[in-house]
Amino acid sequence: MNRRTFIKVPLALPFAAAAADADAADDGPPPVAVQIDFTSHLPAPGTFPARWICGSPSCMDNQDPPVQVHWYNEHTVFMRQNKAYSYEAPFMHLYFGNERILMLDQGFTTLRTDWPLRDVVDDCIAKWCARHGRRPEDMELLMAFSHLHSDHYAALAQFTDRPNTRYMGLTHEEMVGFWGMTGYPEERVTLDLGGRNILIWGSPGHVISEFAYYDTYTQILFTGDMFYQGRCYITYWDKWFDSMKRLMDFVDTHPVTHVVGCHVEISRTGEDYPYGVTYQPDEAPMQLTVADLRHAFEVAKTITKPGIYFTGAVFLCNQTRGTTTIDKNPYAYV
């Protein structure tokens, strides 16, 4: 097979062939998709792991999986990148609907040979489809991310040849256009995954282009890097404060079970893990509460100057340079 014949092969062929083999082996009818009800008995219950993988004292001796996969419930997956694969250790989400799947964030390592996110996601989708009578190639995968920082989209490249997959562009205009927004950041749009609605609106402040996502099924609010268990690097204070007001309005009118962000950079005792560290043995949980969010807003109201402010749950790094921490030289002496 030379290059020309390879190009002629339809992109979906490997999948179709695999499916045909599977059908032939089963010798039965194609699976019947049972419609899942995502609108009753809300919020859908779910659990977070007692402990996320959080690096190791020696990176090259890390024995944890490259991606930790946690099924929050039957239709929701949270994943975390191993700290020995990337110090940012971002979290990634998979929301399954009757017709399509939404993936939020794609981690901080580009190459599939370095970090097989694509294989892990394909495996999750295959398992979910097998359990719910669907074929993976029938489910559209939407690849979106919270904002335009490479620790949230680097592994997007692993999915570019995936059939039936659409992904956000890497500009503000493409991102806004992907969700069909005309009134960023105030406009709130609804994404229908097939019976499961995701509400999306603008949440700038950390960067200009950032989105907040709210899943109506689990009622989890995803605030990206704008508000998370760690150092919220606030580049544009006014925009961030407006985004917080929007979040306040939202939690006043919608039930929210958890507020989740992209990273954890803080210990259970409130210790700040410095930027870039690859071992966080006593990590705080990833999920925050609405009370944490409200309290941070109250603290934010009192902030008038640049600096680092601790709310008890998060550090608000108001216009300090990115990667700034509260670390000091431990060997200083008088």
Next chain:
Amino acid sequence: MPQSPPNLATTQFLDSTGQGTGNNGAPDQPYNPPGAKHTDSCLPLHATGEVVHNYATAEPAPGTIAFRWIHGSNVAALNRDPRIQAVQYNEDTCILRQNVCVNWQAPFTYLLLGNKGALLIDTGATAEPAYYPLRETVDRVIARWAKMRRRQQVPLTIAMTSGENRAQNQGLAQFAGRPDTVIATRPRAGMTGQIDLGDRIIDVIPTPGAHKDGITFYDRYNDILHTGDLLYPGKINIGNDRDYVASLERLKQWRDTHSVKWVLGGHIEMEYSPGKAYPRFATYKPYERLLQMTPDLIDDALASARQVAGKQTMLIRPDFILMNGVSPDERTRVFPAGVPNIASPRPY
């Protein structure tokens, strides 16, 4: 009639009886190019007893860092480099580097060998032998050297450029219970001294500033200053600026009165592009600056240290960065004039 090979063992080498020319190696042999200096080898072909090396040299002993340092990998978990890279600078000097993916500080430790013993300068940043087998590596280097030199016993002295430095004192625990081993006591302020390895003298210069108990070692054989955290190509966190300036003045004076070939510090954090440093905790440093600093950089360091003294600031220089009274994460937009500002790629 074929020419018989020269009998190197009897004419050119010192043996245990102390007989010989006083030079190591065979510089006068016709196979050497004109002007060749001694070859630094004191190995007789057929040694009968302990080989005694002559460490008295007019110029710095020959030696080179002939390899690129291991520098981690993009994905630290997949790194399969050796945990310790051992580079032989010359027959009597070994430079060990910790793998960046075991500890991001990737400290350098130095093993110096003399006729009556060995000196290990610094002990690395990781205590667990499974991750960082320092003692095993040191033992093997010494055993190999002892076999070459026909030595039964090589007493080991361990000294540190700073006892409080967690990037250099962690491996010390591995040597607990090692026979024939001495851990050098912490010198008091103002104390100078010498460590005699057997015809190879290591001078001890107190140089607080980065650390309160900072020490610099001067190796009279290689003419190298081992400065630890005081001066190295990286972000130097100054613990006390008065002490730091005073220590650099002491080093400058030392350089002016002694031959200094290189200054070797404890880490590399600078990139090959001048004035650029890898961030803290980086586990992949593909474009590192060289380890060795030329002695004229002491002038630059001293002038820069005087500039930052008394101020809470950081100062970027082409070969190092001084951080005085600021967070290790401090950043600045001030870049030295006349230095090309090159941003190297950051793979992820």
